[in-house]
Amino acid sequence: MVKLVNFSFTFSGTRTSEIGDGINYRNANPRFGSIRKGEVSDLKMQLRGLAGSRAPGTDDTKRDLFKKVISYMTIGIDVSSVFSEMVMCSATSDIVLKKMCYLYVGNYAKHNPELALLTINFLQRDCKDEDPMIRGLALRSLCSLGVANLVEYLVGPLNNGLKDGNSYVRMVAAVGVLKLYHISASTCMDADFPALLKHLMLKDKDAQVVANCLTSLQEIWSLEASTSEEAAREREALLSKPIIYYFLNRIKEFSEWAQCIVLELVAKYVISDSDEIFDIMNLLEDRLQHANGAVVLATIKLFLHLTLSMNDVHQQVYERIKAPLLTLVSSGSPEQSYAVLSHLHLLVMRAPFIFSSDYKHFYCQYNEPFYVKKLKLEMLTAVANESNTYEIVTELCEYVANVDIPMARESIRAVGKIALQQYDVNAIVDRLLQFLEMEKEHVTAETLVLVKDLLRKYPQWSHDCIAVVGNISSKNIQEPKAKAALIWMLGEYAQDMQDAPYILESLVENWDEEHSAEVRLHLLTAVIKCFFRRAPETQKALGAALAAGVADFHQDVHDRALFYYRLLQHDVSVAERIVNPPKQAVSVFADTQNSEIKDRIFDEFNSLSVVYQKPSYMFTDKEYRGPFAFSEELGNLSIGTESADNIVAAQRVEENDKDLLLGSSEKEESPGFGNNGSAYNAPSYDGSTTGASQAQLDLVSLDQLSTVNTTSSSLAIDELLGLGMSAGPSLAPLPSAALKLSAKAGLDPNNFQQKWRQLAVSISQEISIDPRGVAAMTTPQALSRHMQSHSIHCIASGGQAPNFKFFFVAQKADEPSAYLVECIINSSSCKVQFKIKADDQNTSQTFSEMFQSALSSFGLA
Amino acid sequence: MISQFFVLSQRGDNIVFRDYRGDVQKASAEIFFRKVKFWKEDGNEEAPPVFNLDGVNYFHVKVVGLLFVATTRNNLSPSLALELLQRIARVIKDYLGLLNEESLRKNFVLVYELLDEVVDFGYVQTTSTEVLKSYIFNEPIVLDASRLPPLGPASLFMQGNKRMPGTAVTKSVVAHEPGGRKREEIFVDIIEKISVTFSSSGYILTSEIDGTIQMKSYLTGNPEIKLALNDDLSIGRGSISNYSGSSGAGAVILDDCNFHESVHLDSFDVDRTLTLVPSDGEFPVMNYRITQEFKPPFIINTLIEEAGSLKAEVVLKIRAEFPSSITANTILVEMPLPSCTTRVNFELESGIVGQTADFKESNKKLEWNMKKIVGGSEHTLRAKLNFSQEWHGNITKEAGPVSMTFTIPMYNPSRLQVKYLQIAKKTKAYNPYRWVRYVTQANSYVARI
Missing domain, CATH: 3.30.310.10 (TATA-Binding Protein)
Structure with missing residues (x-):
C-alpha cells in the first residue's frame, strides 16, 4: 500500500515540547484546572477558525491542534466541549488528521450521544471512500461510537463492509458486528449478521478475517445461548468435526495470536477415537517450538486434555513439554517467565515424579523476584524424593542463611515440608536443629513452628529435638506462632524438659504482657498438661494461669480457663483423659487445597486460574467466565429452554458441580476451601457440616418443584x-x-x-x-x-x-x-x-x- | 481479550491510555499504580506481573522504567497478555528507534495509531511491524540518540569496539535518514545470558546459558536470508540430570530451543541452516538453552579472616579466564556484609584506574565497580570491616554470597556461531552491510562463601 501523505513536521521543537511539558506538570501545578480551561476554550476558537479554511498549510496547523486536544484527553482533561469543532475540521483528505479525529470521537461519543449524531454523516461518507484504508477506519469508528440510538446507521455500512473486496475492511467489519451486538443485540440478530459471519468464517481467504469471525461468533453465540436454543446449537456446532478440522488445516496461515484462539477452540473439541488424537498431536507438534509462550501453552493445554484418558501417552506429553517450558522460562522477560513458571508449577505439583530429576532447574537465583522464588521453592519441595533430598535440602539451607528474610522463612518451611513427607528424616532433623543454633530471630521462630509439626508426626524424634529446644530462651521468642509452638512443646514434653514447669510459670507471670490470644490459649493447655505429669511443681503456676485465664477479656481464653477449672473441680483423672488423651501421630497433614480445586485449575490450564491458584469462579464475575465455562454450561442444561428462576438456577449450578466433584474426591481429605478465602464471593461450602449439605438439599427440592410447575x-x-x-x-x-x-x-x-x-x-x-x-x-x-x-x-x-x-x-x-x-x-x-x-x-x-x-x-x- | 491498555511513567502519569471495551472503570490506571507502588503481601514487596483487584485483572511489564499495563475482567491466558505487552513495546521501539519516556511522549499520536491497529475491541489483530507499516501514517519524531545516555541492551555494543555502529540499533525502521536513502543493513546479535553458582569450595554447582539470536533488518524488499550455525550443533540432552557431563570435544549441545514463526527449518536437520524472510523490526530468530558445562569467564575467590572480636578482613579476587584480546566491561561485584558492620576501609590495587569500592550502609552491602577487565588479568580488593558488637559464631553465615554482573562483547561461552549469513541477491551490486555480533552478560553469577 502506498502512503497517502508525505509531509514534514513544520512546527518547531519548542512547540512540541510544550505538549510534553503540559503532561509532566500535571500534579505540580495547583492552578492547573483553571489554566487548562482557558486553554481548552482557546483551542476551541482556533479550531473554529480553521474549520472552513482551504488555505495552504491548514492541515499542518490542524494536526498541531488535534494533537493538543488528544494529549489533554490522555491525561484526563475533559475536552468534550470542542466536539463540534473537531467534527467540523474533519472534512479533510489528510488521513493522520482523520485518525486523530476518529480517536477523539470514539472517546466522547458514548457520553454525548447528541453530538455523536454530528459524526454519522462524515463517517458514513468515509465508509464509501475509494481508499480501503479510509473505509476500514471509518467503519471501525462508526462501530465504536457505542450509542444505542444510532445503531440503525450501522447496519448498512457493516453489511457492505462484510462484503468488501478488501480484506482490511472485512477484518474491521467482522469485529464491528460484535461491537454492534454489544450495543444492540437485537439489531445485530435481526440483520442476520451471525449467519454472514459464519459464511465468511468458512470461506474467506484472509486468515485474520476468519479469526475475527470466529472470535465474534464465539462471543455472540455464547451470550445468546442462555436465551436461544438455536444459538446454543450454533455454539456447539463450532466444535463439530468439520469446523475443527477446517481450522486445524489452516492453522499455519493464522497469526500467532489467532493460533492461540484456534488452539483454545480445539481444546474443547470432543475426540471420537485415539487415531484422531495422534493426528492432531502430530499436526501441532511443531507449535511447541514456537517462540511465543502463549502459543506453546495453548498447545500444551490441548495435548494434556486430549490425552487425559490415555495414561501412558499423557505421561509422554509431560516428558515432551518439559524442555519447551523450561526454555520459555529462561527466555523472555521476567514477567513472561513468571507466567510460564506458574504453569510449570502446576504440572510439577500434579506429577512431581516426572520432574524429580530436573530439580536443579528450580534452584533460585539471587536476583529473581520473590514471587518467582516462592514458586520455585514449592516445586523443589514437591519433587524431593529419596535420591535428591540431600542435595535439595543442602541448597535450601543456603537460602536460610540468606539476608532476605521472607526468603529465609519460606526456605525453612520448605525444609520442614520435605521432612514431613520423607521417610528417612534423620539428616533433615539435624539441619533443622542447626537452624536453631544460628541465633537469628526469624530463623528460630520459623524453625520452632516446624519442629512442633515434625514432632506431631514423628514423636520418636522428641529426644533430639527437646534437647535443642530446651536451650532456647522463651524470652527471645516474640512471634506468636513460634511462641505458641514452644509452649506446646513445653506442655507436651513436660516430663523430658526439666525446666518446663518453671518456664511455664514465668510465662504465666507475664500473662498481662502477652498480647496474642493464641499464645495464651496454648499456655493454659500447656500448664494443665504439665500439671498432670508434675503436679507438685506446677500447682502454683496452674492456679495462677486459671485465675488469669478466667479474668481474661478474650472470650475463648476465658471460656477455656473456666472449662479447665470446672473439669478439675469435677475429677482430675477425667480432666486428664479429656485434656491430654494418648495421641496418635499425625500421618498426613491436611492439604490446604483439596483435589477438586486442583482439578478445576488444571481444567483451566493457560488461564489466570493457574497464576492465582484458584478456579475462575473464585475471582471472576459470572458474565466474564468465558464462553464455555463449566458452570455456565451446566446451568443451561438444568434450566433447559424454560426459564426458571434465575437465582435458583445459578445456585443449582454450583450445587451441581460440587456434587459431581464431591463424590470423586478422597474421603479422608478435608473438603473445605482452606486458605482460598471467600473474598471472591466463592460459595461457602463445607461438605463435612450437615448444616451446609442440608441447605443444598433444600435447594434441590425447591428446584424440582419449579420444574414440575413449568413442565406439568x-x-x-x-x-x-x-x-x-x-x-x-x-x-x-x-x-x-x-x-x-x-x-x-x-x-x-x-x-x-x-x-x-x-x-x-x-x-x-x-x-x-x-x-x-x-x-x-x-x-x-x-x-x-x-x-x-x-x-x-x-x-x-x-x-x-x-x-x-x-x-x-x-x-x-x-x-x-x-x-x-x-x-x-x-x-x-x-x-x-x-x-x-x-x-x-x-x-x-x-x-x-x-x-x-x-x-x-x-x-x- | 483485553479491556484497556495504558502506559504509565515512573511517577504514575498516563502517557497513553486506550480503552477497548469499556467494561473496566476509567480510573483503573490510578488504582493500578497505587496498588503496585504500595504493594505488600505475605512479606513480598514487589507486585507480581499479574494480579486481581475487585474482579479486574491487571497485567504489567516493565520496559525502560515505564509500566505497560493491560486490564481485563476475563480469565485470559496470562502468557498471552504479557507477551502482547512486550510485543507492543517492541513494535513501538521499532517505530521510534529509541523507546523511552521522552520519545513516547513526543510520539503519542503515532502510538495511538499503532494501538488502534494492534488490538481491536480487545482482540489482538497483529503485532508485526511489517504488517503494521501499511496501516500507519504518522511519521515518528526521532530523538537525537547521540545526546542521550546509552540505555539497555542497545548500549551493549557501544563501548569497546569502535567499528560498531552502535547507534544503528536505535534507528527507526520507518524513519528516513537525513541523507535520504536508507542504508541497507542487517544486524544479527548472539546474546548469551549466563548463570553460574559456585559452591564455597569453588566447584560449579549449576550453570546455564540462555541464548538468543536477535535480528534486526533494515533491508528493503525483504530478501530471503540463510543463517548457518555450527555443523556440530545438536539439540536435546535427554535427561538433564547429568550436569557433570563432560564438555565434549567442542560440540555445541543445546538442551532445547525455539524459533520465530518466520523461520523455516527445512534444512536445519541436514546442515544446521535457518532460512527466513526477516520482517521489518527487531525479533528473536531463535532462543536456546544450554546446561552443558562451559568454562566460566570469571573465577571468584573470597577470603574472610577474623581479626580480633570487632574486626575482620575480606579479600576478594577476580580472575578473568578469557583470552586477552577480549575485554569485559561494566563489572560490578557485590557482597552482603554482616548486619553489625559499621565501617569498611578499602584497599584497591595500587596504580589501577577505573575502579571504585563502596560500602552501602543502608543494605550493608559491599560494592566493587570496575570499568573493564582485560582477559587473563586478575584483580584484588581488600576490605577491613569494623563491627559494632562482638562477633560470635561463624562470620560466613552472615556474609555473602558474592555476586557479579558484567558484559563481555565479542565473546560467547557456548561457542555457538553464525558461520555465514547469506542474503538472496537481487542484483550483482546489491551488497548490504551485515553485522554479526556476540555478547555475553551475567544473569546470576554467584559464588558462595
Whole structure:
C-alpha cells in the first residue's frame, strides 16, 4: 500500500515540547484546572477558525491542534466541549488528521450521544471512500461510537463492509458486528449478521478475517445461548468435526495470536477415537517450538486434555513439554517467565515424579523476584524424593542463611515440608536443629513452628529435638506462632524438659504482657498438661494461669480457663483423659487445597486460574467466565429452554458441580476451601457440616418443584410412562440384546467431568420407581453396587434422605462410546429425575430403557 | 481479550491510555499504580506481573522504567497478555528507534495509531511491524540518540569496539535518514545470558546459558536470508540430570530451543541452516538453552579472616579466564556484609584506574565497580570491616554470597556461531552491510562463601 501523505513536521521543537511539558506538570501545578480551561476554550476558537479554511498549510496547523486536544484527553482533561469543532475540521483528505479525529470521537461519543449524531454523516461518507484504508477506519469508528440510538446507521455500512473486496475492511467489519451486538443485540440478530459471519468464517481467504469471525461468533453465540436454543446449537456446532478440522488445516496461515484462539477452540473439541488424537498431536507438534509462550501453552493445554484418558501417552506429553517450558522460562522477560513458571508449577505439583530429576532447574537465583522464588521453592519441595533430598535440602539451607528474610522463612518451611513427607528424616532433623543454633530471630521462630509439626508426626524424634529446644530462651521468642509452638512443646514434653514447669510459670507471670490470644490459649493447655505429669511443681503456676485465664477479656481464653477449672473441680483423672488423651501421630497433614480445586485449575490450564491458584469462579464475575465455562454450561442444561428462576438456577449450578466433584474426591481429605478465602464471593461450602449439605438439599427440592410447575403437562405423561415401567417388568429386559455394555467404567471422574461439559443432553426424563426399591436405598452405595451389576458405573454420589444424587457412566462393550447419566432420586416421593448424555445419540434411547429397567429392578430381588 | 491498555511513567502519569471495551472503570490506571507502588503481601514487596483487584485483572511489564499495563475482567491466558505487552513495546521501539519516556511522549499520536491497529475491541489483530507499516501514517519524531545516555541492551555494543555502529540499533525502521536513502543493513546479535553458582569450595554447582539470536533488518524488499550455525550443533540432552557431563570435544549441545514463526527449518536437520524472510523490526530468530558445562569467564575467590572480636578482613579476587584480546566491561561485584558492620576501609590495587569500592550502609552491602577487565588479568580488593558488637559464631553465615554482573562483547561461552549469513541477491551490486555480533552478560553469577 502506498502512503497517502508525505509531509514534514513544520512546527518547531519548542512547540512540541510544550505538549510534553503540559503532561509532566500535571500534579505540580495547583492552578492547573483553571489554566487548562482557558486553554481548552482557546483551542476551541482556533479550531473554529480553521474549520472552513482551504488555505495552504491548514492541515499542518490542524494536526498541531488535534494533537493538543488528544494529549489533554490522555491525561484526563475533559475536552468534550470542542466536539463540534473537531467534527467540523474533519472534512479533510489528510488521513493522520482523520485518525486523530476518529480517536477523539470514539472517546466522547458514548457520553454525548447528541453530538455523536454530528459524526454519522462524515463517517458514513468515509465508509464509501475509494481508499480501503479510509473505509476500514471509518467503519471501525462508526462501530465504536457505542450509542444505542444510532445503531440503525450501522447496519448498512457493516453489511457492505462484510462484503468488501478488501480484506482490511472485512477484518474491521467482522469485529464491528460484535461491537454492534454489544450495543444492540437485537439489531445485530435481526440483520442476520451471525449467519454472514459464519459464511465468511468458512470461506474467506484472509486468515485474520476468519479469526475475527470466529472470535465474534464465539462471543455472540455464547451470550445468546442462555436465551436461544438455536444459538446454543450454533455454539456447539463450532466444535463439530468439520469446523475443527477446517481450522486445524489452516492453522499455519493464522497469526500467532489467532493460533492461540484456534488452539483454545480445539481444546474443547470432543475426540471420537485415539487415531484422531495422534493426528492432531502430530499436526501441532511443531507449535511447541514456537517462540511465543502463549502459543506453546495453548498447545500444551490441548495435548494434556486430549490425552487425559490415555495414561501412558499423557505421561509422554509431560516428558515432551518439559524442555519447551523450561526454555520459555529462561527466555523472555521476567514477567513472561513468571507466567510460564506458574504453569510449570502446576504440572510439577500434579506429577512431581516426572520432574524429580530436573530439580536443579528450580534452584533460585539471587536476583529473581520473590514471587518467582516462592514458586520455585514449592516445586523443589514437591519433587524431593529419596535420591535428591540431600542435595535439595543442602541448597535450601543456603537460602536460610540468606539476608532476605521472607526468603529465609519460606526456605525453612520448605525444609520442614520435605521432612514431613520423607521417610528417612534423620539428616533433615539435624539441619533443622542447626537452624536453631544460628541465633537469628526469624530463623528460630520459623524453625520452632516446624519442629512442633515434625514432632506431631514423628514423636520418636522428641529426644533430639527437646534437647535443642530446651536451650532456647522463651524470652527471645516474640512471634506468636513460634511462641505458641514452644509452649506446646513445653506442655507436651513436660516430663523430658526439666525446666518446663518453671518456664511455664514465668510465662504465666507475664500473662498481662502477652498480647496474642493464641499464645495464651496454648499456655493454659500447656500448664494443665504439665500439671498432670508434675503436679507438685506446677500447682502454683496452674492456679495462677486459671485465675488469669478466667479474668481474661478474650472470650475463648476465658471460656477455656473456666472449662479447665470446672473439669478439675469435677475429677482430675477425667480432666486428664479429656485434656491430654494418648495421641496418635499425625500421618498426613491436611492439604490446604483439596483435589477438586486442583482439578478445576488444571481444567483451566493457560488461564489466570493457574497464576492465582484458584478456579475462575473464585475471582471472576459470572458474565466474564468465558464462553464455555463449566458452570455456565451446566446451568443451561438444568434450566433447559424454560426459564426458571434465575437465582435458583445459578445456585443449582454450583450445587451441581460440587456434587459431581464431591463424590470423586478422597474421603479422608478435608473438603473445605482452606486458605482460598471467600473474598471472591466463592460459595461457602463445607461438605463435612450437615448444616451446609442440608441447605443444598433444600435447594434441590425447591428446584424440582419449579420444574414440575413449568413442565406439568409433559410430566404427566412421563409419570404414566414411569409407572408403567415399574409396574410391568416384562417390558424391561428387551433392549439389552441390542446394546451390550462394557463391564468396565472406561471413564475416570476427570474425563467424566470434561465430557459432561461437552456433550448435549439427549434425554431428560422424570419417572417413578417402586417404593420397595426406595426402601432398599439406605445408602447411596447400595444403589451403586446394584447398578454396577448392570454394567452401569457410579462415578459420584452424594446426598442423604430424601434426596440422593448420582452420576453414572456406562460404555459400549465393543467401542469407546459412553453414556453419562445424572440422576436425582427423591426417596419420599419415589420420583427419579435423570438426564442422559451420549457419544452416540442414536442409541441413547435404548440405553435409557436399559437404565430404567436396571433402576426399577433395584430392591426387588 | 483485553479491556484497556495504558502506559504509565515512573511517577504514575498516563502517557497513553486506550480503552477497548469499556467494561473496566476509567480510573483503573490510578488504582493500578497505587496498588503496585504500595504493594505488600505475605512479606513480598514487589507486585507480581499479574494480579486481581475487585474482579479486574491487571497485567504489567516493565520496559525502560515505564509500566505497560493491560486490564481485563476475563480469565485470559496470562502468557498471552504479557507477551502482547512486550510485543507492543517492541513494535513501538521499532517505530521510534529509541523507546523511552521522552520519545513516547513526543510520539503519542503515532502510538495511538499503532494501538488502534494492534488490538481491536480487545482482540489482538497483529503485532508485526511489517504488517503494521501499511496501516500507519504518522511519521515518528526521532530523538537525537547521540545526546542521550546509552540505555539497555542497545548500549551493549557501544563501548569497546569502535567499528560498531552502535547507534544503528536505535534507528527507526520507518524513519528516513537525513541523507535520504536508507542504508541497507542487517544486524544479527548472539546474546548469551549466563548463570553460574559456585559452591564455597569453588566447584560449579549449576550453570546455564540462555541464548538468543536477535535480528534486526533494515533491508528493503525483504530478501530471503540463510543463517548457518555450527555443523556440530545438536539439540536435546535427554535427561538433564547429568550436569557433570563432560564438555565434549567442542560440540555445541543445546538442551532445547525455539524459533520465530518466520523461520523455516527445512534444512536445519541436514546442515544446521535457518532460512527466513526477516520482517521489518527487531525479533528473536531463535532462543536456546544450554546446561552443558562451559568454562566460566570469571573465577571468584573470597577470603574472610577474623581479626580480633570487632574486626575482620575480606579479600576478594577476580580472575578473568578469557583470552586477552577480549575485554569485559561494566563489572560490578557485590557482597552482603554482616548486619553489625559499621565501617569498611578499602584497599584497591595500587596504580589501577577505573575502579571504585563502596560500602552501602543502608543494605550493608559491599560494592566493587570496575570499568573493564582485560582477559587473563586478575584483580584484588581488600576490605577491613569494623563491627559494632562482638562477633560470635561463624562470620560466613552472615556474609555473602558474592555476586557479579558484567558484559563481555565479542565473546560467547557456548561457542555457538553464525558461520555465514547469506542474503538472496537481487542484483550483482546489491551488497548490504551485515553485522554479526556476540555478547555475553551475567544473569546470576554467584559464588558462595
